[in-house]
Amino acid sequence: MLLSLPIMNRQTLVQQIHQKKSVLCVGLDTDLQKIPQHLLQEKDPAFAFNKAIIDATKEVTVAYKINTAFYEAQGIEGWLTMQKTLAYIPQNIFTIADAKRGDIGNTSEQYARTFFETYPYDSVTVAPYMGEDSVKPFLGFKDKWAIVLGLTSNAGSKDFQLQSFGDEFLYEKVLKTVATWGSPDNIMFVIGATREDQLKHVRSLLPQHFFLIPGVGAQGGDVPTVCKNTLNEDGGILINVSRAVIYSSSGNDFAAKAHDAAIAYQQEMAAFF
């Protein structure tokens, strides 16, 4: 008899969203300079921190986003921490390698293998600048997603993404073009919009796709504006909060405070279900 293991696919994700009345994604940007100092005596301080944060937030969280840069900077040790963290995330919660990869075809294939096989994430963030053959290798894996940069939430989004490109902005051209390379079942987009008109506009361009939405919390966006303008019947969004959840306290109560912060975000979201 086959064991009925939970499989992470679009249906599981949508189910979690409706069950938890939440689109909260917690970003594990785990920085040894910022975690509570008492954890530094642990054998693997970053993993001890992540484990406590996951335990404290998983009840209201539908996705965890691991910012690979923070792990890569620690060398081999960091990759080991990342591996343990990924394995510790409950199987019915969606996982994102926030790695912003993208290269010519044969190289993107290697990155897809890295983040879908070597490290079995459900999704990986992908940079679009190199075009179709740099994105396509991420789209051939069952129940796996490329989350392609559309409009990011940082100041630098104005340099290229928000420049006029013919009669539209570059990011609109990117969204429309990339969407034709796959489907809402294997492509999501990073939409770091905090402005109501942008959120509304992007949802009208792409009614079915999931959006990964950073910019809430430390970067100034708010949950009701995002939910009002982008939620669809599947949920259709993942609102990422990193620092405003995981660094809620630098003391012994860091996990309890992260729990409280996550619950507060979830309650704001629940009002829209």
Add this chain to the structure above:
Amino acid sequence: MLLSLPIMNRQTLVQQIHQKKSVLCVGLDTDLQKIPQHLLQEKDPAFAFNKAIIDATKEVTVAYKINTAFYEAQGIEGWLTMQKTLAYIPQNIFTIADAKRGDIGNTSEQYARTFFETYPYDSVTVAPYMGEDSVKPFLGFKDKWAIVLGLTSNAGSKDFQLQSFGDEFLYEKVLKTVATWGSPDNIMFVIGATREDQLKHVRSLLPQHFFLIPGVGAQGGDVPTVCKNTLNEDGGILINVSRAVIYSSSGNDFAAKAHDAAIAYQQEMAAFF
């Protein structure tokens, strides 16, 4: 008394170029599926391959480019191989982490630490889509370079880079804008042009910057066209060849054949010195 260790800076690079009459960069896209099968009995087959390739080519090579994707896909073992390979490259030869990173400021800082400190490369390739704060963190390290994607050599370059952006192509806008964020001493550009008019045009836009030029060999570009249109008094270019050097033979003679291929490229280059 201080030991006079060779320091890798612009002067060392230019010196190497003039001494060797070469702008050859060998790309170590080391793929376990493609290396000679007899190496698979070695403890670390990829390192055994890289070591032999470096020994066979270093006499005429001024830079080695490590394509990180091929190492990342192997997990921890791959990072160990990469570390050993980087350490094995002679100190007066320029090293490139071809990693195509780029993210919001605090995350790009982590990537800069990864490739300039944890792994002490001289340079790292950087994707420009997220704008100024995604590139700037790579520019604050003495004698280190960000090599920013301008025009890439793959088919997908037509999707965005070669689309009209007002009265210019997106890649031209990127080159002009990014150049203002630093100087020729900390920014180079990836220019995968194989067409004479593009090469000439890009050199006229940026007379002083170094260009990393892929697309020669397996991808169809040729050395004389590139040299004629882009060489400047410092050399000013690094022509990358990966597959056409490192996979010259799949037999026991792979290193000897790689040596011959590297020499042949260098001789084409020497004609322009």
